[in-house]
Amino acid sequence: MDQYRMPPSTSAREAVYAKLRHQILILELPPGTALSEKDASLAFGVSRTPVRESFVRLAQEGLVQVLPQRGTFVSLIDSELVEEARFMREQLEKAVIRLACESFPEDRLEALEENLREQRESMARTDDKRMFELDEAFHRTIFEGCRKLNTWAAIQQMNVHLNRSRLLRLVTDHQWSHLYAQHEQMAIAIRNRDADRAERVMREHLSLSIADLTMLKEKYPQYFQ
Amino acid sequence: MDQYRMPPSTSAREAVYAKLRHQILILELPPGTALSEKDASLAFGVSRTPVRESFVRLAQEGLVQVLPQRGTFVSLIDSELVEEARFMREQLEKAVIRLACESFPEDRLEALEENLREQRESMARTDDKRMFELDEAFHRTIFEGCRKLNTWAAIQQMNVHLNRSRLLRLVTDHQWSHLYAQHEQMAIAIRNRDADRAERVMREHLSLSIADLTMLKEKYPQYFQ
DNA sequence: ACTACCATACTTGTATGGTAGTATGGAACG
DNA sequence: CGTTCCATACTACCATACAAGTATGGTAGT
Incomplete structure (x- = not known):
């Protein structure tokens, strides 16, 4: 920490x-x-x-x-740990994006929009690694704007397993366009102070970006417990 | 972890x-x-x-x-870290107790009630140390009943600062009776599957059990950053 | 009296050797 | 052919020695 x-x-x-x-x-x-x-x-x-x-x-x-x-x-990837990490992240991200809809500094909102521009470029280049980084940065910026960076750090710490399975999923089948669209909707919701919509998009976003593990377990059984 | x-x-x-x-x-x-x-x-x-x-x-x-x-x-106690830990804990505990109101094993509910009995005894003996342990065990049991023990473990890990300030607060002015009453209401809400009430009590409970730091900072300035 | 300096006694950081427990492969035996 | 046993080559664990940076107190010089 x-x-x-x-x-x-x-x-x-x-x-x-x-x-x-x-x-x-x-x-x-x-x-x-x-x-x-x-x-x-x-x-x-x-x-x-x-x-x-x-x-x-x-x-x-x-x-x-x-x-x-x-x-x-x-360590092998522990499905139970991954699922709970997803749960924790969902709760915290939903709460934080609601906060963001109450109050969010303009320069951080601009940072989000700049990030979205970069996402479009990286998608065009099919630069998966960069997209992964931008995804992380996007979420981090939301926490930053809510002055909850320690919370983000805690998420990072408990998401080590989660991140590995996310990475597995993303190298398996790319679906950046959908994730990007959700990021875009989140930024719009924050700008419009539409907390309910923001929370809903975030929930969908996390359940999408986080693989259902059964498929991954079949494809990479040796990586799981 | x-x-x-x-x-x-x-x-x-x-x-x-x-x-x-x-x-x-x-x-x-x-x-x-x-x-x-x-x-x-x-x-x-x-x-x-x-x-x-x-x-x-x-x-x-x-x-x-x-x-x-x-x-x-x-480490000195970092107020910002304490506040964020409180935030994280509130979000996660609210979500978990809602889960508990959907489904909770009978034996864990009995464990909660047994814990409440012990709390009454310890309160009568004004055994602060034991009360602190029982408080922790009570919350832990809720997570256990929801099969979210890893989440509880993550909370424990990020709550090291929070716990120190909670302890400071509790040795300063005991208010176990109020905390006990809330524990009791939580158990009842879980039994009655009243998620809204459970969440509300939990929110009040955490904002109560977690000191406002300004008082503690005045009383123990050398412990804070 | 005050200042600059330095010896000294700390601190943590790193390297290395010895110890005890474990996996493995081959030999001896049934 | 299958099983048991044991030598050997690992492993992480711990103790110890040395290296390098820092705080401190005393002393010499001004």
């Missing part, structure tokens, strides 16, 4: 942690992958200590599972 | 972490207290390594702040 205003100094531990976390989240290290203090320390050119401490942090986030004297593995 | 089904083995790291966490949460180690890897390692009779790894975990939860080459300190 604190990794945002860390000293910019890139301690070895911080560097290793950030790198591993990123690799896990983008499935470059797929669920089930065996890690090892020794291998990672060799790969990063540091000693085992900072690697170990990175593993401790990742384990607390649920990104890896440490089995004493056996090994450390990238 | 994973400390629920850890191996029961109490590794040195786990023991140190659990002890420090508890001491911080009950304000036995008040905000601002200077910790030290060396001192802690002596106190626990282990080497610096497991202590250090505990600090890493606590730092990630925001319970301590590690300043390289300067020291490690129990």
Whole structure:
């Protein structure tokens, strides 16, 4: 809950942690992958200590599972955890977008609209990675405008599993155009202070952007518990 | 996000972490207290390594702040973080208690009522510590009945600051009788499947049990940022 | 008296060696 | 051929030593 205003100094531990976390989240290290203090320390050119401490942090986030004297593995995706993360995110995002419809700074609203422009460009280029980033940024901006950035950070922390399955879903079948249309409607609803509509669109949006897992479980059974 | 089904083995790291966490949460180690890897390692009779790894975990939860080459300190209470934690908790608890009014297993409802009995006893004994535990258990049971235990765990994780201020408030002026009455109404609402009433009571309950911070800031200024 | 400096005693960060528990593959045996 | 046992090569866990940055108190110089 604190990794945002860390000293910019890139301690070895911080560097290793950030790198591993990123690799896990983008499935470059797929669920089930065996890690090892020794291998990672060799790969990063540091000693085992900072690697170990990175593993401790990742384990607390649920990104890896440490089995004493056996090994450390990238966590499999836990369906129950994914479903609850979706639930939490839905409740919090619905509440926040209602707040946004009461009061929202103009410059953040413009940021949303600028984001939408970028989404259109990225869609034209079929740049999935960028679209994923813009999606995240769009939601983040809503929280920012409501002064609820810590809430967004908490969501990020509990959404590590959720994000992996979202990514799986999106690389499987793209449906950016629909998601974009919903983003657009949200921005309009905020501008028009139409809380009910905003909440409804958000609910639909999240249930759409979040895969139903049964399909993914069939396609990538080895990634799930 | 994973400390629920850890191996029961109490590794040195786990023991140190659990002890420090508890001491911080009950304000036995008040905000601002200077910790030290060396001192802690002596106190626990282990080497610096497991202590250090505990600090890493606590730092990630925001319970301590590690300043390289300067020291490690129990985090001060951040008002903004407390307010957002309250917001998150309110949204999630309202949503969950609505779920509970749709469907709730009979044995969990009985657990709630048994909990209420214990609350009456503890109140008679003015056993604040026990009341605090029962309060937590009551809410936890609601999540359990809705099969949302991971959500409860996430709340626990982000509520570390919130809990400290709640504890401050409760040791300052006890108001258990009012809180108890609300718990009782919640159980009744769940039994009667009265979602609107349940949500309303929950909202009032949380805004009551969660201190307004201005008073606490005046009384314990050294604990706040 | 005041200031600048520096030795010293802290702090956390990193590296490394030893320990104990676990998985694995091959050999010996039924 | 199948099963049991054991040596071996892993693993994470912990202790310890060293490195590097920081706060502090005393001292010398002005």
